[in-house]
Amino acid sequence: VARCPRLTKIRGPQIRNLLEAKDFILFDCDGVIWHGETAITGAAKVVSSLIRHGKNVVFVTNNCTRPRENYVHKFYRLGFTDVMLEQIFSSSYCSALYLRDVVKIRGQVFVMGCDGLRRELQGGGRPLRGGGGRDVKAVLVGHDDKLTFLKLAKASCYLRDPDCLFLATDNDPWHPLSGGRILPGSGSLTAALEVSSGRKATVIGKPSRFMFECISSQFSGVEPAQCLMIGDRLETDMLFGSNCGFDTMLTLTGVSQLEEAQEYRDSELAANHSLVPDYVVDSIADFLPAFEELDDEQSN
Template identity: 30%
Template sequence: MSSKQIQHILELTLQERKDFVDSFDCVICDCDGVLWTVFEPIAGIADALATLRAHGKTIRYITNNSVRSFESYVTQFQSLGVTLEPSDLIHPAVSVVRYLKSTNFEGLIYCIATETFKSILREAGFELLDGPSDPLEESFKKIIATVHDRSPVRAVIVDVDFNLNYPKLLRAELYLKNDPNCLLIAGATDKLLHAKRDFDLIGPGYFSEVLEHATGKKAIVLGKPGVPLVEQVLEAYAIAKPQRVLFVGDMLGQDIAFGSCCGFQKLLVLSGGTTREEMMQQTDPAWVPDYYADSLADFVQLFQ
């Protein structure tokens, strides 16, 4: 589909609305920018989710944000009238655990991520190294002595780390270079983290990219839009007919591209990190949604 042909769901004719609603059984939603911002829920989302469920749609969730604990997600969803089960939500730490178990991975892991992310790996039985986190004396000798380590690390994992520093990247690079079989695994690869309108943060995608360039290794990406994640999502949500799934996201490079990889229908909402102008200027077919809406709340009016 050309970006010039993307239709707003509230501009569809009555018959087009009926055909659209009848074309999917399951809705898979991104979270940040679709259900809420960093600071507050997006207006009308609780009613939209209730409306979709009332019309027989199954709703599941996937996010690149593993900074939140599952308990935090449960509380956030409760505010939207949703009782969240562990099987309803996929995020990078969960995807990494599934991948490692599916490959019968054994060995030491060096992890650049939040404490929440690392705790999920440890609870799954994996042994982790991390750090150094404390500030170091500004001396090459001190840094080299700190990062030089011969531990038999079999995988380096990179996700969001609010305390990322130069020594951590250096240590990750050394582990990857010391062992040609050491895996480079990335969770979220977002290069932009949307916080609120006109306020974005540098994302972890740049840091995994640094390690790719420095070591010549290609990261195994287990956040959106990673191809290894596709099979996990189809299996976890028992999806036999991807074309009957509507994927809702707010980012072109992560959400819409991932929906394309999965063979889903794709809806972009403008409540997060993408403007209508950016959407209309997109030329990569994999990044072009099938439909768009101002927010998920438009479904309330659509069904009326």
């Protein structure tokens, strides 16, 4: 049964009712709980309150530039003191799981990506290929701020072998910087390689369902109906939630704004309706009054 996109702005008691109905809360990171090195006001308190109220909180991020250990340090540095390694699902970690557990790669992986992605793959026991070599069985594209034409050429050559897998950590086209500037994302590098190789990449991160399969493999009894996905980007976070059968919530502290969601809702194209959130909040700080009400009830 197709769900009607709701696009409902909710607050206070409605947020409380929604949270009471969900066991798993999935957060995107950039634009939802922090901007760069600054936590969004109230976000740390929201996360610790959710954990204190017995919710399973997980973080699903397409940012592949740092290994999970570094994420734990960042959470702690920004005041999120009760976030554990097991709660973090990055596109680099999920790529390592995909190579190890799904395709069970036997051979080397050529990585177009940064050191954080390499470290995560090496932690998963993947032999990486920096230069030449005949034993490359997969090309993995991520965010690469040291991209060279030579890397692109090598990757294109490896992909001429139809048995060589073509994977991308994520398909994000760009990321916002301060002052309205942008940084090209992994999706732009993947697009270049898709053109040169004439092949399409398998995307591991959001909006692919594989990230949910990673979570399901590590948390028992995860039911989509019990999940709420909270993100700031319609084309990744909301589509991911829709692909997995979750309720979705857009927070307006990041990339996408309400007007874009309304355009997708009113679109003639049925595919665009999967990008429409069920709920909208200005910021996840809007959750705080809901916890105050819950705490008042529990103390009475």
